[in-house]
Amino acid sequence: MLVIHRRIDPQPVWVAELHLTFEARSKSRLRCFSAEGEDVGLFLARGQSPLYDGECLQAEDGRIVRVCARAEQLLHVTCANAFELTRAAYHLGNRHVALQVGDGWLRLLDDYVLKAMLEQLGATPSHIEAPFQPEHGAYGGGHHHSRHGDEDFNYPPKLHQFGVRP
DSSP, rough: EEEEEEEEEOOOSEEEEEEEOOHHTHHHHHEOOOTOOOOOEEEEOTTTTOOOOOEEETTTOOEEEEEOOOOOEEEEEEEEEEEEHHHHHHHHHHHOOOEEETTTEEEEEOOOOHHHHHHHHHHHEEEEEEEEOOOOOOOOOOOOOTTTTTTGGGOSSSSSSSTTOO
């Protein structure tokens, strides 16, 4: 089994690839198979952002493994104008939907309830199959509503340090 504990910067050369969905790239513990058929065990630090397409990992034996975002069934959302697109993004964000944001479009995992909501808002959702790389969030870390185990979710903000002046 190829055992991986480390994330590293992208490398020009790698010996194996992991083709993973967004859900699989979001896990810190995962058993999967490389594209080459080798059994792989991921044991990454908890609380980090999901693996991204093109990221590299280093196995315990030193081998470099490249992460590839697997194509998934998505809704590709466009609107008649920027206001309607912003409104659609607001309503999806209000439901804590993982969302990929592009120039004039939004993408989310295919969901018939959200598709109906978007159509009701006047958006145009269409079905596509593509890799999914949603926004991770401005402040990083995990998202939870529980107060149990807060010490595991005590992440500093990634964009702002409120009350701290440079």
